Amino acid sequence: MNAQPQATPRQITPPHVVIIGGGFAGLWATRALARAPVRVSLVDRGNHHLFQPLLYQVATAGLSAPDIAAPLRHILRGQRNVTVLMGDVVAIDTAGKTLRFADGELPGHSKLEYDMLDCGTLSYDVLLIASGSTHAYFGHDDWAFDAPGLKTLDDALEIRRRILTAFERAEAEADPVARAAWLTFAVVGGGPTGVELAGTLAEIARHTLRGEFRRIDPGSARILLLEAGTRVLSTFPESLSHKARASLQRLGVEVRTGVAVTSIDAHGVVLGDNESIAARTVLWAAGVAASPLARSLDVPLDRVGRVIVAPDLSVPGHPGIFVAGDLATVRGANGKPVPGVAPAAKQMGSHVARAIRARLAGKPAPAFRYRDHGNLATIGRRAGVVDLGRLRLSGVLAWWFWLAAHIFFLIGFRNRLVVLIDWAWAYWSYRRNARIIVGNARDSGTPR
């Protein structure tokens, strides 16, 4: 990957801003640099921007993968100062101001078969690292294989495959004990993702699959939500946590709080010292860790590996490097850490663009200020919780609020009409259009 673009007609080559990661932070920064006198290279491992708040809908077969993703180069096709590059950054040389990419492999071909492609390096004047976060298994990386997490489209398709296959295996299984294990689903972690997954799983088992099996009753499936803390949705006010728990229980989810998962394998989970639960499908929604790229900066990181950034989101000691999104840790005006949610990532991305423009104009970069617009989560088909500070909603009203907000923010995606139709259809009919098993089983247990 040789990134020296052709010389522009201008006499002075504009500075080269490299942005790693095409998520909310990276994409919003890129867009906000549209009129700045810079050349931008946006580098991502994949070819698409993902609307992550709806990823659980792909995992639970409500939406198809292209519904919530759009090619980065399509989104940015009109922004002439941007070059989009698909590549995997593995190291940052801050002294030489250079990124190093993974050795290229032809998709579908092993290194052995192939002459190694030298994807080379990319040099920058200003760098924004927005490579986000990944799952964290709290030192139990061996759990990754039996309890997949939900961060990428591939994760979502893997989870979908496991959920749908579990019901198929239960139907084909003669032994009642083995069948019950196929019909037991354990979701580890009671944050928004865990609550959404458990609620939707209950909806699938009780409604979507009704009448489609001949030997099992999918409605008899047992769905557990396991949370180590004292309540689900711990970032919400306590009253909303209780309402969310009651909604989940009405859907038939067994909510267990204050339970520590001490072991996970292919047969199920162990809670505490000796409570063993036979569950063929275990999903991980318990923790995230920062992208490992932060480590190559050699600056102080917080407990989960995030970069402790300066108020302007630059990296202390490296004025030409910024960090935004889930990879950065910064405090808001109220002294509380800015949460790892999509609106915060967008605001940080836009702020970095402002900081870069200020510096180019010879002005000091402003400090980042987080505007908290509230906190939303959905629970199954017709319940949700909304915390807007003064206004708190729960139940059906919160669900409609959540739906409206997500459809609104999906605008800009090509597929919002298709998503709306899929959703309206799923709502009225309980059907889920994407119940298609694709993809081969993952064959490696290493967490990604």
Added chain:
Amino acid sequence: MNAQPQATPRQITPPHVVIIGGGFAGLWATRALARAPVRVSLVDRGNHHLFQPLLYQVATAGLSAPDIAAPLRHILRGQRNVTVLMGDVVAIDTAGKTLRFADGELPGHSKLEYDMLDCGTLSYDVLLIASGSTHAYFGHDDWAFDAPGLKTLDDALEIRRRILTAFERAEAEADPVARAAWLTFAVVGGGPTGVELAGTLAEIARHTLRGEFRRIDPGSARILLLEAGTRVLSTFPESLSHKARASLQRLGVEVRTGVAVTSIDAHGVVLGDNESIAARTVLWAAGVAASPLARSLDVPLDRVGRVIVAPDLSVPGHPGIFVAGDLATVRGANGKPVPGVAPAAKQMGSHVARAIRARLAGKPAPAFRYRDHGNLATIGRRAGVVDLGRLRLSGVLAWWFWLAAHIFFLIGFRNRLVVLIDWAWAYWSYRRNARIIVGNARDSGTPR
């Protein structure tokens, strides 16, 4: 997989009809047995029926996988005499009237990790084998890895990933020779699938991707259609073959007929004795072979492994076994072999259901009669060829005819509205909604 259902209230257990394969033949047979006094078990390796005529649209990112697939057990949920089972039949014991399934593996887990699941056997009174066909590499199975074919949704997603990744790699490649190889696409085989793939590839390169790259011109991509015979679409009248060729050439496809591919590897193809073409993406649309299940019957097969069935589609010497769809070879009233197309498979499936009902009523099974409704193919965005015997169409009119026919036959699929919208959008805007790279690279070169 223990398939003895609970005893019905009837005194005499109805005969057990087992159908292998949920494609057009198997699904149409299952539906046509709805009111017959039989128990039906429909067994498929996947969980879905696939609308195969539109599979090339998934491969070329026009449609998403769930758009053209529907879960078998959802389609058949109302038919109470049917049990749908997901399983992989590996052998047929005709003496014991029993099927054997592959040893079960938990999705995502290797056999080593797992206690082997005994999926056991399934016994039948009447058997319909409709397991279709797979790619054939004419004795060059080592080509399968570098030249994937298009039969399943996983195949389509793999081809999509390779096509989209090739343009990404070209953009990142500094060396002009290597870049040109990434921008060269060779489609082997000039039948309907090859013509559809080559035409759509040209459309993607010249229109869809226009303006989205900064270092390459995707419109400069070279697309070759390689056919060993003297003309493309050899099952059509010669005049329509010539029109199709002209349409392809107008789209910028290099059509080469009378050329034999003698070698394929990761770097490209070799034609004849010494013409080497550097192409990083090679797609196989040249040949099919019957499902290997036919071999376990120990009856005469034709050249490509299909079962030479009796006029009533039963297997000679095995009156309780029928074969339908791509796995059967039978001659129509005109003495010509019935082609391996969707309408023929549906007709065969329905016929087998009639034959089973006739036998149960003590009557002789009728002979199969193929009604040829015509032959359609599409070429890129606005051209097609239609052969209805007396009526022959080409160009835009044929394309509209093709579109109407396919939308009509998609009816019964949940997603036809979504497909229509995707299509209308793609038509007016040249955009393709499903340009999302998902899935890990295949890591084994064995043909499936």
